[in-house]
Amino acid sequence: MSSDMEAHKRTAARRAADMVKSGMVVGLGTGSTATYMIERLGERVAEGLHIVGIPTSEDSARKAKKAGIPLTDFSAHRQLDIAIDGADEVQRGPLHLIKGLGGALLREKIVAQASKIFVVIVDGSKPVDHLGERAPVPVEVIPFGWECTAERLSACGAKGVKPRTDRDGNLFVSDNGNMILDCTFGPIEDPEDLARQIDAIVGVVEHGMFLNMASEVLVATEQGVERWEP
């Protein structure tokens, strides 16, 4: 990871964190870009910003607590004012996303769906013409019968379906106790159709295509921060 890329992630993250106002319920994304956003929100809380956060992963919950951000959950709030999160790919135009290479796609999608505004923060390596160009589509599945679920995902056109593993080669376990299958499709011509096919497979909990969900995307590059709307 180049230091430029890190600097761009940080710039986009801080720009989004500065959109947050006192009184808001804020969805806290997961990943390296979202971590910069959590750190910036922590600074703002220390300066007097009053917010509560709903984290999208156990990892982000830990980081938010460390940063001093008070946390809440859906038992207290059914709707969030804003959610801010990174992405693995962003398609300009509809602002379709692939998310979940960090393993948190299910909670991320629940939080994004419950938010009035969903702001996506990326560096210049994330925009693509078609979803699937560079990233696999992560699919969270229940462990029971995953081999069978994997075959059905192949039948949807995935060229490769790989169970995600951790650094030690053990099967990755999500915060929800599920597995992730990384499905390589290559450029996806019709993401809505693919999403329908994947949603219909028994055993699939959720996939990492976030279609028509982003309210805006902040793309930070050498040239500054571009703001995209659908």
Ligand SMILES: O=C(CO)[C@H](O)[C@H](O)COP(=O)(O)O
């Ligand atoms: O979806 C995600 C985690 O599940 C992340 O937002 C995505 O992987 C981007 O991560 P990073 O900001 O580290 O590039």
